[in-house]
Amino acid sequence: MANYIMGMxxxxxxxxxxxxxxxxxxxxGNRLPFMNRxxxxxxxxxxxxxxxxxIAIVENNRMQRKLYGAFNDNTTNSDVLDGTTYWSTHFVNxxxxxxxxxxxxxxxxxxxxxxxxxxxxPKELILAETPNRAIMARVKAPPEY
Numbered sequence: 001m002a003n004y005i006m007g008m009x010x011x012x013x014x015x016x017x018x019x020x021x022x023x024x025x026x027x028x029g030n031r032l033p034f035m036n037r038x039x040x041x042x043x044x045x046x047x048x049x050x051x052x053x054x055i056a057i058v059e060n061n062r063m064q065r066k067l068y069g070a071f072n073d074n075t076t077n078s079d080v081l082d083g084t085t086y087w088s089t090h091f092v093n094x095x096x097x098x099x100x101x102x103x104x105x106x107x108x109x110x111x112x113x114x115x116x117x118x119x120x121x122p123k124e125l126i127l128a129e130t131p132n133r134a135i136m137a138r139v140k141a142p143p144e145y
Contacts, residue, residue: 018053018102018103018104019103020050020053020054020055020102020103020104021050021053023037023040023055024037024040024041024050024055034126034128034131035128035129035131037050037128038128038129039056039058039063039128039129040055040056040057040128041055041056041128042056042098042125042126042127042128043124043125043126044116044117044123044124044125044137045116045123045124046123046124047116049098049100051109052102052105052109052110052112052113053102053103053104053105053106053109054100054101054102054105054113055100055101055102056098056099056100056101057099057100057101058099059099065096066094066095068091068094069091069092069093069094070091070092070093070094071089071090071091071092072089072090072092073086073088073089073090074086074087074088074089074090075087095140096125096137110145113143114143117139117143118139119138119139119142120138120139121138122136122137122138123136123137123138124136124137125137
């Protein structure tokens with residue numbers, strides 16, 4: 001006599017996904033295009049921030065950031081002529097501060113994050129909202145968590 005199993009069995013245990021994964025991947029498990037991750041993602045040194053299970057957040061639903069770096073105008077004042085003569089503009093360093101959030105980060109990811117974001121020579125920084133532009137950036141202060 002043959003044994004038959006009647007009823008429905010679940011296909012398997014569903015894979016638990018974090019909010020960072022859901023925000024940066026589509027329903028098929030593919031990473032969203034860079035521009036679809038605007039303002040929550042960036043790469044530094046060729047590594048995407050979500051590889052550490054982190055995303056950039058905007059506090060108080062308001063982004064406040066300088067559009068470009070501070071600058072100094074090269075001008076000359078004359079005792080003979082009225083006004084000021086403009087010669088050129090010199091840009092100085094720009095600063096960006098990122099607030100990062102996670103809902104699950106492993107110790108291995110934290111150690112890799114600390115290794116990448118240590119002081120030293122500049123690395124390439126690409127913001128998701130402007131994926132066609134890269135700048136060389138370096139860490140100014142130790143990250144805090």
